[in-house]
Amino acid sequence: MTGEMMLFLAFGLMAATSSVMVVLMRNPLHSALWLIVALVSTAVIFVLLHAHFLAAVQILLYAGAIMVLFIFVIMLIHQGEKTIATGAFDYLTKYREPAFVAALAVFGVLVGVFFSVEFFASSTAENFGTVKDVGRAFLYDYFWVFETTSVLLLVAIIGAVVVTRFEKHGHTPGGSTGSESGLPTDGGAS
Amino acid sequence: MNVFAFFIVSLVKIAVVLAVTVGFSVYIMIWVERKVSAGIQDRKGPNRVGPFGLLQSLADVIKLVCKEDSVPSEAHRFFFFIGPMVAMLPAFMTFAVIPFGDVTTFGGLLSSPVRLQIADLNIGFLYIFAIASLSIYGVMIGGWASNNSFSLMGGLRASAQMISYEIALGLSVVPIALLAGSVDLRDIVAAQSSLWYIFPGILSFILFLPASFAETNRLPFDLPEADSELVVGYHTEYSSMRFAAFFMAEYANMVTASALIVTLFFGGWQLFPFLSWQAAGIDIDRYFFLPVLWFALKVGFFMFLYVWVRWTIPRFRYDQLMRLGWRQMIPLCLLNIVIMAVALFVKESGIFI
Numbered sequence: 075m076t077g078e079m080m081l082f083l084a085f086g087l088m089a090a091t092s093s094v095m096v097v098l099m100r101n102p103l104h105s106a107l108w109l110i111v112a113l114v115s116t117a118v119i120f121v122l123l124h125a126h127f128l129a130a131v132q133i134l135l136y137a138g139a140i141m142v143l144f145i146f147v148i149m150l151i152h153q154g155e156k157t158i159a160t161g162a163f164d165y166l167t168k169y170r171e172p173a174f175v176a177a178l179a180v181f182g183v184l185v186g187v188f189f190s191v192e193f194f195a196s197s198t199a200e201n202f203g204t205v206k207d208v209g210r211a212f213l214y215d216y217f218w219v220f221e222t223t224s225v226l227l228l229v230a231i232i233g234a235v236v237v238t239r240f241e242k243h244g245h246t247p248g249g250s251t252g253s254e255s256g257l258p259t260d261g262g263a264s
Numbered sequence: 265m266n267v268f269a270f271f272i273v274s275l276v277k278i279a280v281v282l283a284v285t286v287g288f289s290v291y292i293m294i295w296v297e298r299k300v301s302a303g304i305q306d307r308k309g310p311n312r313v314g315p316f317g318l319l320q321s322l323a324d325v326i327k328l329v330c331k332e333d334s335v336p337s338e339a340h341r342f343f344f345f346i347g348p349m350v351a352m353l354p355a356f357m358t359f360a361v362i363p364f365g366d367v368t369t370f371g372g373l374l375s376s377p378v379r380l381q382i383a384d385l386n387i388g389f390l391y392i393f394a395i396a397s398l399s400i401y402g403v404m405i406g407g408w409a410s411n412n413s414f415s416l417m418g419g420l421r422a423s424a425q426m427i428s429y430e431i432a433l434g435l436s437v438v439p440i441a442l443l444a445g446s447v448d449l450r451d452i453v454a455a456q457s458s459l460w461y462i463f464p465g466i467l468s469f470i471l472f473l474p475a476s477f478a479e480t481n482r483l484p485f486d487l488p489e490a491d492s493e494l495v496v497g498y499h500t501e502y503s504s505m506r507f508a509a510f511f512m513a514e515y516a517n518m519v520t521a522s523a524l525i526v527t528l529f530f531g532g533w534q535l536f537p538f539l540s541w542q543a544a545g546i547d548i549d550r551y552f553f554l555p556v557l558w559f560a561l562k563v564g565f566f567m568f569l570y571v572w573v574r575w576t577i578p579r580f581r582y583d584q585l586m587r588l589g590w591r592q593m594i595p596l597c598l599l600n601i602v603i604m605a606v607a608l609f610v611k612e613s614g615i616f617i
Binding site: 077103110126127129130131133134137138139142143145146149150201204205206 | 343385397408
């Protein structure tokens, strides 16, 4: 039982339980926090697999920025009195039993797949997973993939900006909490 | 060295670093803040408790510990409890990769050299930015758990500000990584033995400094704690040791930010901009404490700068702050990356020279 094995057991268990807790919580904020625990545990597993850069980026972007925005939304858009107990989500919960059976079936298929594959410990290069290695892969081997993905992200950003744009001479599409709340002037003299 | 020795050495390093950054620096910083603000405002600071008021921080700590720990009745209990802890944890974790010295055997005392850095990660300052991005949660949870609309607004503003300036923070340091050829902080410090990166990376420094002020919620970016606007913002409802935890987390973040500035731009533990310890003939293996003290002095100067700026400049309005972060700093950071990349390319390929 090497140290690596112990770490993997500990953090793998943490990743599994926190993922389960995400779907079991009644309060959506609790779910979001368990998801953060799951993401951090996954980052540790990445480190155990020598993917250091990926682990850093996982925490930096996923747990550090995306989940923050999730929590923003959850905190600001409070559901109020709608809970499972009041029957507000009956249109979803009537599918509980079929969903459970389907999830068990998927789990069974996955177990079958994992046990039928020969996993082997491949010897990794000296600087596998370091920033230098990943950067080199991005810019030499997978250059076109990298650039196309960047363009895709740019398209997504522009789409988000267009969808949430406000009408300068009308009312804003949703509530406005930010600075540029429909005033015709730029944000104040500097 | 074997695993056990590595473990013990790491524990010793962690203990020393925690004692210095938490125990000593936070204590001294409170005193420095009050004395420097007094000097700037043309008055004396605390001078009754202990010589020059040095024991004032101790008196404050004792007071805070003995204060009543009030929890608002409608507060979300679990989050109220963990808010300060979640704020403190990243503040202490980020210091793990800062090099405060070179390899040393303590003058022949040890058989194998030990590096004066807790963890020499090859992802270097990416680790610091990753952990710093987790410090947003402390602020958000603290603000929301208080069940107080001022706290919630303070927490949300603080986290929006911190996310916005995280981008500028990370992008402004990319040229330094380009210069050093690595993001590993050990390599960056070692590469500054002939020239500190403040000279070629002056633009990066100009962009990194405000971004680090914004990340640590210090004036001029301290809207989340603006007394006149939000009571005290996200830590309004926290009393006694919980408030002390937020407080310590903020100062620890300041220490880390100062240490990062020194490491990336001012040569870390290197001696002078154009002179390294070896070139000056000082054996830093034997006199290992010299680079460490020098590093501490540099970090101390930047912490003084934090305090100095705080009591000099008025704070930003929120929309000014957001505009600065998104519409002015990010394009400048990208331009800076392009300029540095082009300059390095010209220098290394020798096209126009």
